[in-house]
Amino acid sequence: MYENRIRKTELEQLIITAEEAAMLFKDKMVVASSGFTKAGDSKAVLMALAERAKIDPLKVTLMTGASLGQGTDGALAEADALSLRLPFQVDPIMRKAINKGEVFFIDQHLGETANLLRANNFPKIDIAILEACLIAEDGSIIPTTSVGNSASFAALAEKVIIELNLSVPLSIRGVHDIFSTGEYPTRRAIPITKANSVIGTDSIAINPDKIVGIVITQKTDSPAEIEAPDAATTAIANHLIGFFNREVAKGNLTKSLLPLQAGIGKVANAVLTGFTHSDFEDLTMYSEVLQDSTFDLLDSGKLLFASGSSITVSQDYYDRIFADFDKYKDRVILRPQDISNAAEVIRRLGIIAINTALECDIYGNVNSTHVSGTHMMNGIGGSGDFARNSYLSIFVTTSVAKGDKISCIVPMVSHVDHCEHDVDIIVTERGLADLRGLAPRQRAQVIIDKCVHPEYQEEMQSYFDRACAERGGQTPHILEEAFSWHTSLRETGSMKKTVMV
């Protein structure tokens, strides 16, 4: 039935159903689950928990690697089963519950969750649910399409439930590289010196006494839904490719650049796709999520190898990749997210980080999370881990959203995820603002000239000029007007034609 996937045979007696597993949870427990951007998540047990909560109310804290697939977050929110959620989510129902204040949400740097847990700066985990494709002879588990925080959860949780997923081919074994820095005060350096350094083991050790259940599943990951490049995202990609070409011409970079990181979303995907038809060669990737475009780049020979924490691809790509995974195995590495997103590795390797902004302001501060300063979109994810420590921190966004009712460049961002110090380059379909070596007032003029949509350019220039003339300072602002574009959006449905003082 489970295809010889429990190699430590005495564990077979722990096989239970998802419904039985769901009964192991109690009100107020702290629950951890595998899963990173919809890959390698708990598919059976969390859903069964949502079902149970409907008839037998309980509320737990749920932490994961990053987002879950399967509509699980929505189901849990609808069942009112969560008091606290961290560190990331992308579910529309969950989002609504968070923004209503019904579910508390801790939006966290993805590289940090494991550190907080290991530092005892967060309550202890009662039960961890970990997806695996195999339980090895020594009782360790081979993860599936993501590593996420699973290694830390396994080490720190009091009890563990394994979701043994038979749909994931065993050829995936060997793609994972599990490493831990150990505990304070004797933590070790992370000995990664190249994007493809292998530093750990291929499985996650688990104390067998902790295992309280093994649930067999066959469900596959929710496929990624990636919008195809359009005129705007292609323009952004072209600006970036042009920039990299100029940096190579100047001798600042070679044709293989430095290891790339790209965030989620259609813009990041378009940028990576842009590399396929470029002159760059022998590229490498040290990122979080390996998407469709990553595999296109591997196939084209442009990309030598890719390191991440999950493989999150569309259904077609999934089928193709896992039909013959050996083809990719020595060019792909999946790491724990405190390693894929580790400040030390990002700084050491000199990552070129490309992440998406919801809005940027004239001084280069970036909001990636809170719509109009209040409403959570997804979360900061790993963007801060990369932006802060990268060789080059690039943020991309279209210049306008919702038609052109919203300008994605605003006088002052309504929430700051990435402060001006952590933003080197901003790109919209209008152009690329290279902010390196510029002071704030200089940054403002370049951003206005290069990135702002024409519809908003005059008003923005007027704001900046008046702020300089009337208020001055390092970052001139007219505080009572700084959010007037946002309040106008709220009151009139558009940022356009804000009445200026």
Added chain:
Amino acid sequence: MYENRIRKTELEQLIITAEEAAMLFKDKMVVASSGFTKAGDSKAVLMALAERAKIDPLKVTLMTGASLGQGTDGALAEADALSLRLPFQVDPIMRKAINKGEVFFIDQHLGETANLLRANNFPKIDIAILEACLIAEDGSIIPTTSVGNSASFAALAEKVIIELNLSVPLSIRGVHDIFSTGEYPTRRAIPITKANSVIGTDSIAINPDKIVGIVITQKTDSPAEIEAPDAATTAIANHLIGFFNREVAKGNLTKSLLPLQAGIGKVANAVLTGFTHSDFEDLTMYSEVLQDSTFDLLDSGKLLFASGSSITVSQDYYDRIFADFDKYKDRVILRPQDISNAAEVIRRLGIIAINTALECDIYGNVNSTHVSGTHMMNGIGGSGDFARNSYLSIFVTTSVAKGDKISCIVPMVSHVDHCEHDVDIIVTERGLADLRGLAPRQRAQVIIDKCVHPEYQEEMQSYFDRACAERGGQTPHILEEAFSWHTSLRETGSMKKTVMV
């Protein structure tokens, strides 16, 4: 005359006066200088440059480790000799010039400047001025009371002027630990695993062909002016000591805690002083600036050793410490600031970071730099390097400033240096808000209850309650009112009795 301090004797012929050195600079040059929080800075040449600029106008870019002493920044600003200044300053005249827009200022994470330079993300340095107490036989230099960015400046500058300072005793030799990670794409890990790991050499190598002048000086560092603890700062220190005691009692920390970092300013000093009369023992420090209180702690036996990038002390302490520096030498290490402030070391060692805020908001975002969102105070310094990567990130501030006309806790900070993700604990003299494991709305209530001055508590509660009820979201805000406290300060001279809607 220079007391056998030029051991590579053929360099003696390069001795010139400060005035001669000042003539080596040209308009538009990029100039780098040693100096970190007033210690080990260029004392003769930069001043001579300011003098020269008065009669023979020129404008240069000036980068340093951190702040300069001697009134140098003010003199340069008054002489209109600077176009761009980075990465930090504390001078009142310079501050004014920056805020008028007369001098451009790049406010930078102190750990990052060397990385940007090494990554070619900033124009090349034409001339570096480096204070040293000795030129060794091999032509390398022994720095004085700070290391700052001197090692990177020496490696990257086209030309070097050495300021040989005879006032610094040669017994300081051996306190410096110079290490470089090398260049992309083959950078190495920083092999520090304990606060007192010694990993490099005791001197800074310089290609002798680069040296264009040696200027002899006798000027001592500007002394630190540290305000004595008062009722408010003592209360803050006591809240923190109480917190650490509770963490030890819970078993989260031992009596030697984890390595401490403390920012500049009277609050940080009071906190460190508070440890002298505590039960903690075998403390260690991995910080930037070693202040009076550091040496008190070393003397008391509470502190085993201290690592930093500068020794910045008052005149009495300076005289005492350097009268018998051998007493401290094996317990003090001065490192390049890209090592003292390296994300990887801060994360690995598990630093307890204590920095000062100008203002915090109800969700825990911190402004350390921009008064009312516009006017630069000093700069972010190393606070971000530490806050982001520490084991515990603590921000301290008095609850009010300027009498009680300003509440240092505001609905929304007018500038974000440290986003909520990077702030674990906020302490005012009113109390300590432990924000670990809390979602934003929970953080807000704790901050209002524990940290806000009673004079402002009711208004703050009203703002938060109305923001939740009327607007909702992950971080409820009423955008058109979020800065009303600041605009009221501007219009009426006080944040008090803001007219609420």
